[in-house]
Amino acid sequence: MLKVNDINVFYGAIHAIKGVSFQVNKGEIVTLIGANGAGKSTVLKTISGLLRTKTGGINFLEENITSTAPHKIVERGLAHVPEGRRIFLQMTVQENLEMGAYTCPSGGVEAELEKVYAQFPRLMERRRQVAGTLSGGEQQMLAIGRSLMSHPKLLMLDEPSMGLAPILVEQIFSIIQEMNKAGTTILLVEQNAQMALSIADRAYVLETGAISISGTGKELSESDEIRKAYLGG
Amino acid sequence: MTFLSFLISGLSLGSVYAIIALGYTMVYGIAKMLNFAHGDVIMVGAYVCFFATTRWDLPPTVGVLLAMVVCTVLGVLIERLAYKPLRSASSLAVIITAIGVSYFLQNAAQLLWTSNPKVFTSVVGNSLIKLFDGRLTISVIAIITITACIVIMAALTWFTGKTKMGKAMRACSEDKGAAQLMGIDVNFTISVTFAIGSALAAIAGVLLCSAYPTLMPTTGAMPGIKAFTAAVFGGIGSIPGAMIGGLLLGIIEIFGKGYISTQLSDAIVFAVLIITLLVKPAGLLGKQTTEKV
């Protein structure tokens, strides 16, 4: 479904991503794990077009999207929940969700809204509230809900557990699994490697801008090396 | 009675500032840049309308529409050529570029249309309404200016609050990256904002010159700066703020002249601005954004 082929990304003179290649197949949950600053978010930003790769290419649904504009990529069914949620704090909850459906014809928006509200009843309660007044967990839900509005084929989540209480983290992860069961392919970036590996079909470990290890979620969570480095054991 | 007539003059002058300030504030909101060339787009709009109605004898409505079309194209063109390449540059670089554009427009206007002032024919005539046995006279243009200001503000509030494009603008002004991830074409949205701002500038130019009919290449410069002040006064980025800021600025200017001193009127306007900002650092209706560490 998604094929990342030998991408190299620079921030000015800093070589942030060094020849990263991986792929995500339809229906999978794939996770990218790694330490702070390993380049996980950069990879996602490059896929969604916010950053550009110098060499290599990105294919999505058999089409080359390496130099497609970000808003066009969204139209093709690739949604990205960015790090830090990035919801529109001065807009209401409902407006935020409507923004998520920006690329869809306005006819279907109502139905999508219903669906999201059904999945996140909290958002329904607060739909007229300004998003800035929501709690952290609610904001994360809103961010995920917003990305679902465009009915994506592939959903990329960047650190959805960041800054949340453990109970909320579990809730978020179960929502992710539900979405996957409903047919959405997931690419998950996490620092919470344990949680991520527990739900992932396959995983890649990113170290200083390059992929060091890859395997199934199970393999990696059992590997000693990973345990020492990322799972605190 | 003097008070009333000062109030009306103030509202009328303030309405012009407000319409210009609306353009400023919209562009600032989305592009986070002080578009110093905005005042000069006003001047271009007034010239276009002047030539349409005076030289080519077109009806005033056509003149206004033509001015809006030309300014819209000009605004979008300026944005594409001069500002878009600097989207990721420092805000100072953008300000200097905007100043360059402003110089360019003023001097190009002078080459094209000479610096000889032209007298603008009011698009709505110069009729007067007399009240209280003629002790209070209100010009029709003042009423139209005030009305136009209110209508434009209402329309903009509706547009940004209810339409898809308007919401996209608000999304872009808050977070361009996230807006892109929603599938919003940020560049297109910014262009649309410039188009709207410039069309408003054309209207402002026509109204400004209808009320104060001297037209020169420098006509837009000072109203531009005053409107910029008004936008900041009301809280830059806020649409109702721009309107309130503009109106208050006009009223303060006239009252300052009328009741304190004509010699010090400029100082009074700016002093009020400073005091307001010291009390409310983000302007009257501006939202105080807390800085993230």
Next chain:
Amino acid sequence: MKIMGKASRSKVITYGFVIAAFVIVQLLKSSGNISSSLQGQLVPICAYVVMAISLNLTVGVLGELSLGHAGFMSVGAFTGVVACISLESIIPFTILRMTVSIIIGAFSAGVAGTLIGIPVLRLEGDYLAIVTLAFGEIIKNITNCLYVGVDKAGLHVNFLTDATSLNLSEGGRVIIDGPMGISGITKLSTFTMGFALIMVTLFIVLNLIDSRSGRAIMALRDNRIAAESVGIHVTKYKLMAFATSAALAGAAGTLYAMNYSTIIASKFGFNTSILILVFVVLGGLGNIRGSIIAATVLTILPEMLRQFNNYRMVIYAIVLILIMLATNDDNLKGFLSNLRNRLLPSNLRKGKKGAENG
């Protein structure tokens, strides 16, 4: 140790650069190889260089946008000239009188800067910018209503009236005549004085940047909250930079005013503030040497373009826009840096890096 070495080397380069420019111009002058046009611009160039350096202190080093810098120049110009005229009989020796006047101009502009700075430096970003613009306009407006005369009894100051109500005694002289400003100034500014003022300015600014206070100021610019959290007194350091910048602008104002037989308050308006800001931005924020070069080039440039007559300002505007695009556009920037990488050996580039702040 190494960093210090680099910084001081960079300082030496800057001083040397200015001295070399001065010597070259003096040589050209003495050999008669300089046009009247260029010669006439030497003092204003010096004044603008000082203005640019001082504004760079506010914009580049402190990181606050000021759109009213010409206001301080105005304060310095008017007080300096008033001082110079009033002191005519007391200090007959002109160089000393000029020096005293420049100090008085700098001092009063510094005081104005402090008074303005205390309330407004709490504001940030574009709000601070508009307040400085407002102060610039207020200074202009007030100077237009100011009447100052001198007679045997001393200085007479009047506001909002006219020159006749100063009630000067016989032999008194009206110095500031409201909107008519000051006329009949005896030209005392010379290129050498301008050069000396630049050197003093460089000495003050470079040492400030390189001092503990300077590092505190730059820390404020880069991250106010972080700087605050390590105990840097925000208002104190902001004010220090702002007032120094204002005082230097005042000195430049006196130098500038004493080069013309007349000055009026309207000269020091928004447009002049912008002109100086352009010098600073084109020269590079925080780059003192850049400010010097940009002020010089952009003062001479419009004169060089005179042959284009009325197209001059259009060309100037286009050049300005193109330079901004060329230096900030990512594509072009990448291209230029590639070119530079290929042309310059790497050790040379490293050497230049340390010079950034000089």
Next chain:
Amino acid sequence: MKKIFCVFISFVLIIGLMSGCGGSDSASSGDGNATGKNEEPVAVAFKLGGTGPLTGGAAIYGNAAKNGAQIAVEEINAQGGIQFELKYEDDEHDAEKAVNAYNKLKDWGIQISLGSVTSTPGVATSAETFSDRIFALTPSASATAVIEGKDNVYQMCFADPNQGSASAQYIVDKKLGTKIAVIYKNDDVYSKGIYNTFASKAKELNLEIVSTTTFTEDSQTDFSVQLANAKSNGADLIFLPMYYTPASLILQQAKSIGYAPKYFGVDGMDGILTLENFDTSLAEGVMLLTPFNADSTDERTVSFVKKYKELFNETPNQFAADGYDCVYAYKEALETAGCTPDMSAAEICEKMVEIFPDITFDGLTGEGVTWAATGEVSKSPKGMVIENGAYVGMD
């Protein structure tokens, strides 16, 4: 990025210095020395230069004076005899730029100067011409400070104080009004200068000023307050010492509040009828003191106006006429003094200083014009009133 800049800017600087020096080579020959002209086969024309605002907000005045002078130069050159070479440099109505422009003219080899068109630049350049010993006759820089203490700077126009007191005298003599309002521009040397003397003369003549209000460059659109003040104080005549652009706004806005006093203007008001698209009925009955009347029927004015319209597509104003007269006054003075183009600027200057107080000149802006040794002109201002969109003499 900063470094690229420095490199770029250094290049510009080097080019600048080179061209600066290049310019100086050719300039130094024409500049100082008396025999500097001997490179050319025969020195035929006097190099006549002036500065004025050719761009910017005040460009109408600069261009008018320049165009007027140009017509005179063409006429004189066509006659044979004394020849002129005219060069105008732009000063943007700014003292600093004016000195730059003047220095440029020095590089060109200016021998006699037309000073500056407007007052503030005029004060700055006249100080330069004084110390360089180049004679200057300014068409329209009317501030007293322009000529004060300078033996070699003369004015073609009335000095501001003259206009102020003459206006007050005229109003009293002709009983034009009893309660006077004044609106002047408080950041303008010209406007304030006239106001000052008007006010003191009015006091002397017991002319009652009931309202004095001002405006500035930054606030010259809205006059509602100034007019309301005049109206509520019962002023029956408004004195407008200003240029015609703001005056046209005052006329229009007074009408829009239903206020119809008499108006009295000064020479800056001249030109109001030539404003493009101006409703001349607004100016009906406006009185002004001006030395020049474009509708005059005398032969020279008619021919001048015709030429001006042909060449520049506009009706000339007083500035144009002053520019024109300056050149002719120079012609007369140079002929009388027997100056030749091979003389140095300083030599010509001494001759001119000697001769100018003695000559009597007939021009478009006055008959029998004479000058005092101070540089001040003496010509009688003509009171004009606008009737049916044209000037009519009031005397």
